[in-house]
Amino acid sequence: MDVMRFKLVLLFFISLFMFTDCSVENDVNKIVITSDDYMKFNTSKITVKSGKLVKLTLIHTGVLDAKVMGHNFVLLKRNVDIMDFGNRAALASNNEYIPIDSDEVIVYTKMIGGGESTSIEFLPPEIGVYDFICSFPGHYAMMKGKFIVE
Ligand SMILES: [Cu+2]
Numbered sequence: 001m002d003v004m005r006f007k008l009v010l011l012f013f014i015s016l017f018m019f020t021d022c023s024v025e026n027d028v029n030k031i032v033i034t035s036d037d038y039m040k041f042n043t044s045k046i047t048v049k050s051g052k053l054v055k056l057t058l059i060h061t062g063v064l065d066a067k068v069m070g071h072n073f074v075l076l077k078r079n080v081d082i083m084d085f086g087n088r089a090a091l092a093s094n095n096e097y098i099p100i101d102s103d104e105v106i107v108y109t110k111m112i113g114g115g116e117s118t119s120i121e122f123l124p125p126e127i128g129v130y131d132f133i134c135s136f137p138g139h140y141a142m143m144k145g146k147f148i149v150e
Pocket residue numbers: 039069070071072134135136139143
């Protein structure tokens with residue numbers, strides 16, 4: 001292979017790599033949410049682009065154990081009553097605080113304690129506004145927000 005052809009081939013692969021890298025970034029909704037020992041999420045509004053994979057990471061920046069200050073991220077379907085759901089979730093300690101056989105949840109993370117993090121990937125639901133909460137007993141009152149698909 002002569003030098004010219006080698007350079008062309010090299011250029012081709014470099015551009016391919018750059019293009020791939022770029023498009024991957026643009027095709028993913030990368031979301032990072034933090035939570036703490038004070039029963040709070042760092043945000044009450046998450047906006048994602050329709051049709052693009054969501055990579056959501058939940059971080060617990062506190063030190064308290066999951067048994068006393070556990071947090072998760074639960075994305076609810078539309079028209080789900082948060083208080084009603086939250087009260088039933090509180091009884092489901094043996095199921096990550098998700099009511100067994102519930103069809104009200106789009107997606108949820110596992111329950112984590114201080115110093116831990118967890119990630120999930122999912123395709124967003126159809127365009128609209130949804131509620132997200134932490135379903136640890138009593139937390140939904142403070143730990144909730146809007147998940148907007150646009
Ligand atoms: Cu919580």
